[in-house]
Amino acid sequence: MDIDTITKPHERLADLLTGEMGAVNELIRTRMASEHAPRIPEVTAHLVEAGGKRLRPMLTLAAARLFGYMGDHHVRLAATVEFIHTATLLHDDVVDESAQRRGRPTANLLWDNKSSVLVGDYLFSRSFQLMVETGSLRVLDILANASATIAEGEVLQMTAATDLGTDEAIYLQVVRGKTAALFSAATEVGGVIAGASEEQVKALHDYGDALGIAFQIADDLLDYQGDSKATGKNIGDDFRERKLTLPVIKAVAQATPDEHAFWERTIGRGRQEEGDLDHALSLMGKYGTLDATRADAFGWAVKAKEALAPLPDHEIRALLRDLADYVVSRLN
Template sequence: MDQSTTSKPHERLATVLAGEMEAVNRLIRDRMASEHAPRIPEVTAHLVEAGGKRLRPMLTLAAARLCGYDGDHHIRLAATVEFIHTATLLHDDVVDESAQRRGRPTANLLWDNKSSVLVGDYLFARSFQLMVETGSLRVLDILANASATIAEGEVLQMTAATDLRTDEEVYLKVVRGKTAALFSAATQVGGVIAGAPERQVQALYDYGDALGIAFQIVDDLLDYQGDSRATGKNVGDDFRERKLTLPVIKAVARATEEERSFWQRTIEKGRQEEGDLDHALGLMKKYGTLEATRDDANTWADRARAALKALPDGDLRDMLHDLAAYVVARLN
């Protein structure tokens, strides 16, 4: 049977980029070393080598190759993107007081919060060293802005997550910060380092931005209707953690006075009782917010695929097209 019909898009991408990804992984292992602080590679290795699809660095490699790049700076940029991603995960687990990631205990649980925060800072510093080595001020500008946007998105989420005044516009700002900013930077710098025409660089940015937004919307939707064995999360974890995600935001916007009181008690005040999750799901069903959220995810995936039309035709573009389709296919 043809592998292209049986494997997932990110798996096909990993196969095509296997040699370059091995170079990225070698560079990551080399740069996460520390002669004077052995805890740094211990903590970093726990997360970096825990699995994961390495989707963001693969996007950088794919974008560079798609635009005809034949140097090696895309290896540094892919490692940079993975370091930034890993640093944000370390910090997020401290902020969220998480105990598990990718089915394993989090670094803050195995070591402590201080180690997670400081190792995350170290990885951010390493990522900037790698950016500088490319000699491109524009690359530095893109990834520095992405790093600031990620931090800004996390702070915005912290203040907006339990505030019923949070609307879809604010939600989109949070998603663009915490997820889409690194996706769009990962694809954009691939085109920049390849010296691609500005139209293609913009298309790569637009693809990464829309893909990241679709990716996060799907994650938020799966929290309410996903298979916990596949997602690694229990249904309703976001509700229990009082996170205002898109399905709830849509339900709050249409709530009666009585329903709004329910959301205020459970989300804003955190006074949750037995049966509240079922009631919340009932309200989302009443207003069709899960279906509306699915439609939004599909719209963003369509935008990602449309952006690819400006890029050179070929197998890599087809894989990126299929990847955008796969992100929302997880809902089926």
């Protein structure tokens, strides 16, 4: 059997970018060091070395490779992207009061909330130092905007998560902030540093945006119908944490007065009882919202693939296309 048929696209991408990812990881290790505060590398290493696909920095490297970039600024940008991502995870776990990430205890649980917040701040600062070293104001603009959008998305999610007035447009705004903004920026800066045309830079942005949205919608759907061993989450965690995600938003939009009262009690006020998750799932089944959410995820994956059209015919482009299919293949 051909190896391409048995390996996942992000693994094939990692294989193709092995040397550059090695340089990124070395730069991350160097820059997360601190002469005066040993807790910084302790906390950072716990998260950085916990695994994860390193998808975002790989997108930066892939976009630069797609245009034949020969310098080393893409390595700095890939490390920047990973630092921003790690900083947001540290902050998210504090906000969400999480106890586990990637199957391991979170930093806030092992140390404390103060350490997680302050080390996250340190990583954001490091990321800006790395950006500046590229000497590109355009790159600085893209990543600074992404950082602001991520923070804005998190604040919006905090206020919208338990508000039954949250509709699909607000949900999409939250997803663009918390997930898609960094995907699109990661891909876009790789093209910018490599001298891609304006049309091609926009294509990279649009690809990353659609890929990030497909990725997050799939994640939210798997919370209600995924395999706990594969996702690392228990079925219904979002429901128990009172998070209004797309399957519930679609059910609330069609709810009868009695059903609306159920959603208001369980999500709006957080008064949950035995059997409520099963009832929530039955309401989603009644209105077909899990299937509708699945269709939305696949629709965004198609948009991601369509966005690739202006890019050079290259094995990287084919892998990016496969990656769009892969992020929703978990739903099959």
